[in-house]
Amino acid sequence: xxxxxxxxxxxxxxxxxxxxxxxxxxxxxxxxxxxxxxxxxxxxxxxxxxxxxxxxxxxxxxxxxxxxxxxxxxxxxxxxxxxxxxxxxxxxxxxxxxxxxxxxxxxxxxxxxxxxxxxxxxxxxxxxxxxxxxxxx
Amino acid sequence: xxxxxxxxxxxxxxxxxxxxxxxxxxxxxxxxxxxxxxxxxxxxxxxxxxxxxxxxxxxxxxxxxxxxxxxxxxxxxxxxxxxxxxxxxxxxxxxxxxxxxxxxxxxxxxxxxxxxxxxxxxxxxxxxxxxxxxxxxxxxxxxxxxxxxxxxxxxxxxxxxxxxxxxxxxxxxxxxxxxxxxxxxxxxxxxxxxxxxxxxxxxxxxxxxxxxxxxxxxxxxxxxxxxxxxxxxxxxxxxxxxxxxxxxxxxxxxxxxxxxxxxxxxxxxxxxxxxxxxxxxxxxxxxxxxxxxxxxxxxxxxxxxxxxxxxxxxxxxxxxxxxxxxxxxxxxxxxxxxxxxxxxxxxxxxxxxxxxxxxxxxxxxxxxxxxxxxxxxxxx
Numbered sequence: 282x283x284x285x286x287x288x289x290x291x292x293x294x295x296x297x298x299x300x301x302x303x304x305x306x307x308x309x310x311x312x313x314x315x316x317x318x319x320x321x322x323x324x325x326x327x328x329x330x331x332x333x334x335x336x337x338x339x340x341x342x343x344x345x346x347x348x349x350x351x352x353x354x355x356x357x358x359x360x361x362x363x364x365x366x367x368x369x370x371x372x373x374x375x376x377x378x379x380x381x382x383x384x385x386x387x388x389x390x391x392x393x394x395x396x397x398x399x400x401x402x403x404x405x406x407x408x409x410x411x412x413x414x415x416x417x418x
Numbered sequence: 419x420x421x422x423x424x425x426x427x428x429x430x431x432x433x434x435x436x437x438x439x440x441x442x443x444x445x446x447x448x449x450x451x452x453x454x455x456x457x458x459x460x461x462x463x464x465x466x467x468x469x470x471x472x473x474x475x476x477x478x479x480x481x482x483x484x485x486x487x488x489x490x491x492x493x494x495x496x497x498x499x500x501x502x503x504x505x506x507x508x509x510x511x512x513x514x515x516x517x518x519x520x521x522x523x524x525x526x527x528x529x530x531x532x533x534x535x536x537x538x539x540x541x542x543x544x545x546x547x548x549x550x551x552x553x554x555x556x557x558x559x560x561x562x563x564x565x566x567x568x569x570x571x572x573x574x575x576x577x578x579x580x581x582x583x584x585x586x587x588x589x590x591x592x593x594x595x596x597x598x599x600x601x602x603x604x605x606x607x608x609x610x611x612x613x614x615x616x617x618x619x620x621x622x623x624x625x626x627x628x629x630x631x632x633x634x635x636x637x638x639x640x641x642x643x644x645x646x647x648x649x650x651x652x653x654x655x656x657x658x659x660x661x662x663x664x665x666x667x668x669x670x671x672x673x674x675x676x677x678x679x680x681x682x683x684x685x686x687x688x689x690x691x692x693x694x695x696x697x698x699x700x701x702x703x704x705x706x707x708x709x710x711x712x713x714x715x716x717x718x719x720x721x722x723x724x725x726x727x728x729x730x731x732x733x734x735x736x737x738x739x740x741x742x743x744x745x746x747x748x749x750x751x752x753x754x755x756x757x758x759x760x761x762x763x764x765x766x767x768x769x770x771x772x773x774x775x776x777x778x779x780x781x782x783x784x785x786x787x788x789x790x791x792x793x794x795x796x797x798x
Contacts, residue, residue, distance in 0.1 A: 293550045294541040297437040325547045328442030331487025334449050334459045351566035354615035359555025368615075371553045373562055373663045383663035385551040395569035411550055 283366055283387075290362050290406045299326040301340050306410045311345040311401050313378060314338045324380035345401035345412070347376040354391050374399055374414050387415040421511035425455025434532040440473050441485045441542070443527035448486060451523060464513055464522030465490040465657070466506040469497050474542040480660040480787045481542055482525075489666070491673065492519040493657045493788075502526060517681065518655065544661045556697070557622060559662040559785040561614035564700040568616060571715030573703070575616065577722070579607040581699040582621050582741050584726040584734070589742025591728070591769035596626055596744035621699040621741075628746030630756055637798060648762045651776075652682025652793040662785040670789040671708035675780065679709075682793035684776060686710055689793075691761050691777040692732060693754040696739040701782055709778070728769045736761065736769045751781045755792070762796045 295303050302325075305312040314323040318335035322343070329336050352372035358364055370386040372393070386393070387402055399414040427450025429443065444467070452459065467482050474481045479493035492513045498505040503526060510522035548554065553562075567573050586602045589595035602620055610620040640647035654677030656670035679686060686709050696702045703717040711732070712720040726734035737743050737757040740750040758777035760766045766774075779792040 290552075291549050294546045296439045296541070296546070298439055298442055299546060325543050327445065327485060328438070329445045329449060329486075331485070334452070334487075336446075336449065351562045351569065353553075353558055353561035353565060353617070354612070355552060355558055355561075356611070356615065357557070357613045358552060359558060360549060360552075363552050363554070366552070369552055371551055371558060371562070373566075381663045383548045383551055383553055383661060406550070409550075413551070 283369065285366075285404050285406050288362070288365055288406075291360060292407050292409050293411075298328055302326050303409060305340070305342075306403060306412060309403065309410075310342050311412055312340045313343045313376075313380065315341045322376070322378035322380050324376070324382055344377045347374040347382075347399055347414070348396045349373075349386065349393055349399050349414075349416075350375045350381065350396070352386060352393050372399075372414070382412070385411070385413040387413050421514045423507070425451040425453075425457065427451030427454055429527070433530070435529040436532070438529050440470050440527055440529045441482065443529060444482055444525050445486055447525050447527050448523050451525075457521065459488065461521050462488050462523050463490055464492040464510060464519035466494055466496050466510060466522060466524045468502050468526045469495055470542075472541060475540055477660055477784045477788065480657050480784045481544070483657045484659045484661065484664050484787075485543065489656060489658045489670070490519065491654070491656050491677070492522065493655070496524075516653070518653065542660075548661055548663070556785070557614045557617060560622075560698040560700055561617040562662050563665070563704075563786060564616050564698070567700060567703065567715070573715065573718050575608055575618075576604060577718030578621060578699040578703065579604045579618070580718075580721040581696070581702045582607050584721065585696060585702075585739035585741035588726055588728075588734075588736050588769065589738030591736070592738050592743065595738035595742045596624055597738060597742040617698065617700075623697050623740045623745035623750065626744035626746050628744065628749050630746075630749045630752035632752065632755055632759070646763045646796065648759045649795050649798045650792060651684070651795045651798075652678045652680070654678035654681065654791040655789065657788045659787050660784055665785065665787070669704060669708065669786050671705050671780070671782070671786070671791070674789040674791040675705065675709045675778070678778070678791035678793050682776075682795070684793060686778070689776050689778045690733065690771050690774040691736060691758055692734040693737075693758045693777055693779040694735060694739070695751060695754060695780045695782040696735060696741050697745065697750070697782065699741070701786065702734075702739070704786060705780060728766070728771045733761075733771045733774075736766065736771065751783075754779050754781070755794075758794045762794060 316330035317337040319333040321332035372386045403410040404413045478495045506524035589597040607620040610618045654674035656673040706717045761774040781790040
């Protein structure tokens, strides 16, 4: 498995709005925003609901499970910091709750199937755990 | 004049914006103006925004649209310093008068953080939620879009490679093209290195230096112009998202191309030239489907059966496209306009399409997010 500890990778540019998302990952929880009016799940974090424009949101723990919608095996990363780890896989995961997330897909084989089941596997780079995903059956 | 201001939303100034981002302040302002107007989120179909120093250097309308959760059919960044606000108002009216949209939100906001502020040119959602996972830059995004098409429809590597192959065939007819004298076979393209699997090096535009400008004038002045004028007969635009993970199922070309044809009162079969934005092979693929030249997922049949040549049934990117011509950053998109003008003037020399009178020109930005389509014609 890839060693993410001994490379210096660009971390998230956390904002006051997204802070609770990143903080909860440190507690081992994958939480998303949810609208108090339309009950829609929201990702990435915002100050309003992009589904109905309500400004009443709460944080709620999500399943951390979803399906792999698309993926790419990156050989030449856009950011040179990642070159040492190439080739590696990134993908778009459609979460069980509805929203989609771009994420790193942990895999030794780089063989995937469309809509394959994936779940969160927290990986820490720097001092911030990131919600990477991996295949499960 | 036939446009009016019907809603206002203004936040109370505070010295420091604790707990906010520029994007969240934009959302607050927009919601306040909508409430004042008594309109719904769905009523907004136009968006004018200002530059966002320190958060989003480029693709501002797409970033704001995605954040808000709207899909405007006219959008722009207005960058006129302190004149931006009033400058937005008449531009909104102009867009409404042209029939591009009905209701435009013009919004400007700025955060003001206390103390040491992290200075970075890029502190927006795509920087926060894509880059830390290993996805930076357009190649990865377009690889993800290509993979999705392959999985959903069973399109093949050969189908995509054929698009670059045909574009570079046309480049052999254009001495200005960077690939002039350097044709590629389908095999060359498939053998070129994987940059972001399933995307090969030769499916990606070559970055070059260059530039392009066009002059637009009134119909009245155009009739007295030195060259045969080329008229704008219709336009369509739609912006839906910024990051590939936030792309809707129906990509915005599904709206902008048919809308341009409809405004010009023409059919896709009336086009003598398809001048389609082609930063990657997959971008042409999706447009052939959005334009209705083939069924969704079936672009492979189209590119197998039709060459892109000037004397073919569907001349497409006769200048070589950006895949054959080269991409001088944003000027690459203008090359599709310039080629259409040359063809409609009858000045395309060794690659002239016989009797060219109508052209479809398209542009695409970010990750198939920002799309514009134009119908250009030799008659008003």
